[in-house]
Amino acid sequence: MKLFPSFTSEIIPERPYSFELTVRKPTGWALFTPSEIFAEGTLWTATHIDNRLVGIKLRSKGTLDEPTVIAEIFLEKKPNASQLRSINRSVTRSIGASEDLTEFYAMAENDDILKHAVVDLRGMHNTMASTIFPDAILAITLQMTTITRSNQMMDCLLRTYGDVAEFDGKIVHAWPRPDSLASVTPEVLAKMCNMGYRAKHLVRLAKKIDSEGFPNIEELESLTPMEAKKLLLELPGIGDYSADIINPHGGFPIDVWSADVFGQLLFGKEPVDKDKEIQLIKNEGIRRWGKWSWMAFYYVVQDLENLSDRLGVKLRLS
DNA sequence: GCGTCCAGGTCTACC
DNA sequence: GGTAGACCTGGACGC
Numbered sequence: 466m467k468l469f470p471s472f473t474s475e476i477i478p479e480r481p482y483s484f485e486l487t488v489r490k491p492t493g494w495a496l497f498t499p500s501e502i503f504a505e506g507t508l509w510t511a512t513h514i515d516n517r518l519v520g521i522k523l524r525s526k527g528t529l530d531e532p533t534v535i536a537e538i539f540l541e542k543k544p545n546a547s548q549l550r551s552i553n554r555s556v557t558r559s560i561g562a563s564e565d566l567t568e569f570y571a572m573a574e575n576d577d578i579l580k581h582a583v584v585d586l587r588g589m590h591n592t593m594a595s596t597i598f599p600d601a602i603l604a605i606t607l608q609m610t611t612i613t614r615s616n617q618m619m620d621c622l623l624r625t626y627g628d629v630a631e632f633d634g635k636i637v638h639a640w641p642r643p644d645s646l647a648s649v650t651p652e653v654l655a656k657m658c659n660m661g662y663r664a665k666h667l668v669r670l671a672k673k674i675d676s677e678g679f680p681n682i683e684e685l686e687s688l689t690p691m692e693a694k695k696l697l698l699e700l701p702g703i704g705d706y707s708a709d710i711i712n713p714h715g716g717f718p719i720d721v722w723s724a725d726v727f728g729q730l731l732f733g734k735e736p737v738d739k740d741k742e743i744q745l746i747k748n749e750g751i752r753r754w755g756k757w758s759w760m761a762f763y764y765v766v767q768d769l770e771n772l773s774d775r776l777g778v779k780l781r782l783s
Numbered sequence: 784g785c786g787t788c789c790a791g792g793t794c795t796a797c798c
Numbered sequence: 799g800g801t802a803g804a805c806c807t808g809g810a811c812g813c
Contacts (some may be wrong), residue, residue, distance in 0.1 A: 571795080608792045614808065615791075661806020704793045722791040740801095783789090 468520040468539035469533070472600045475526075475535060476551050483588030484525035489695040496559065497521075497599070500623060500638035511630035511639040512595045514555045515548065517541075518639060520632035521556060528589045534560065534638035538604055539632035547585050558673035561590030569760050576754075578730055581775045591763060595713050597682050599640040601700065603672055604707030605663050607720070612783065622646075623660035645673035654683035666702025671702060682713050690714035715759025718748045721760070724783045726769065735781075 486510050488496045495501055507524040520539030527533035531708035536556050544552065555564060566588075573579035594600050606618040626641035626649070646654070646668060655664035673679055679700070685693040690712065697708040709716025719727060724743045725735040731749045736742035752760040765772065773780045 601793095604792090607789065609805080610807070611790050611809075614806095617808095655806075659807060660806090662792095664805075702793065718791090720791040722794060724791090 466518055466541060466628060466630060468518065468541055468630055471538045471540040472546060472549060473535065473537045474753075475533060475555070476557050476560070476562050477531045477740070478534060478560070478590065479565045480532055480552045481529045481566070481588035481651065482527075482562070482590060483529055483586075484523075484527075484532065484534060485503055486586055486589035486767075487592060488523060490697075493528075494767075496523075497594065498627075498639055499619065500627075502592055502635055503638065504780060507537070509635040510635060511628075511632075511637040512559075512644055513639060514552050514595050515626070516642065517548070518628050518630055519552060520637065522633055523560070524677070532588075534562065537633075539630070555595050559593050559595055561592050564589065564590045569757050570758055572754075573761075574763070576646040578772070578776070579754075579761055579764060581772055582768040585768045585771045588765065589747070589764070591715070591760060592681070592730065595684070597697075597713075598643050598671070601674075601703065602640060602667065604710045605667050605670070605702050606660070606701075608663060608707070616672065618658050618660055618663070622693075625657060625705075630740075643671040643675040647675040663702065668757060669701035670703070686713045690716075715763075717747055717750045717754075717758040717762055719743050719750070722781065722783070726765070727762075728779055729774070729778050730765065730772075733778075 473700070484508070491505050496508065497510045497512040501508060507522065509522050512519065512522050513519065515777065518541065522537040522539070524535050526535050538552055548554045568581055573583040577657050598634060602619065602622060606615045623638045626646065627637045628635045628642070630639055649668060651665035651668045654668060656658055660667065680696060685696065692713055693712050694708050694716065697703055697711050706718050706720050709718035721739050724739050724746050727750055728734060728736045728742065731746060736746065750761065751758050769780050769782050
């Protein structure tokens with residue numbers, strides 16, 4: 466779909482704000498889609514906001530302590546005033562511009578693990594999807610397989626069922642909308658993208674979000690973290706780990722990989738019986754970092770290589 | 784070349 | 799409430 470220049474916003478994030486660390490994480494996690502393009506300090510990306518395909522060009526005009534982000538928005542049609550406000554609000558929230566890191570940093574400076582990460586990654590804000598569906602796709606494709614195959618599944622979903630945004634001389638593939646996958650049979654999806662048993666979960670989940678009135682990301686955000694998680698656990702194929710990935714409040718998503726990392730950091734050893742020890746590691750992380758558990762997880766995972774050196778432990782990088 | 788194991792979880796049946 | 803076993807697939811590994 467061709468998108469045209471619509472409007473430009475100047476966003477003033479809470480300081481400190483590192484544009485590059487925030488929109489382009491050290492681990493390579495994308496802001497909205499793995500297909501987005503980052504070059505010479507500018508990000509071209511695409512997502513759905515209010516069911517509308519939106520092309521977004523982001524660049525920094527400021528510094529870590531005097532940050533300004535310029536967001537150029539590309540749409541198929543001219544938005545009305547309400548749509549414009551909604552897109553602005555969504556982009557501002559997604560790039561973590563309103564997030565105040567002061568309290569987290571104060572806690573982290575007295576934490577033997579985090580005190581290193583917050584120095585290494587000063588100004589990195591938490592980013593957020595504009596809808597829950599992309600994170601649900603991520604969570605389901607990560608389940609019980611290798612990262613290589615997860616990436617193959619995600620790439621197929623993106624290119625076969627996603628929307629293509631053409632704008633500013635770039636082409637970016639956005640994640641599929643729930644209605645695009647709700648109309649596909651699990652058999653076709655399993656065959657097309659080698660998804661195996663995950664296909665039926667994903668199709669049922671797409672139908673539930675598309676037509677059964679499941680709360681959107683802003684509605685989940687207005688609930689308490691536990692209320693939001695309880696609702697997410699009602700989605701097909703979404704268990705404790707996946708709900709912690711999708712929850713807009715953040716969680717402490719411990720899987721077999723992060724269990725090795727946080728087992729080393731919190732108990733000095735990787736778990737032997739992962740099934741049993743994952744819950745212990747999760748409980749200890751939540752006990753130690755409380756409401757900042759997600760930010761702690763986020764900073765640690767983005768800083769593994771440095772932390773391995775600084776703490777003198779061998780952390781499994783991926 | 785072939786068989787087996789296992790990987791960034793979740794669901795269900797059974798106790 | 800707790801837990802064992804099934805679930806798609808393909809790469810790695812041993813033989």
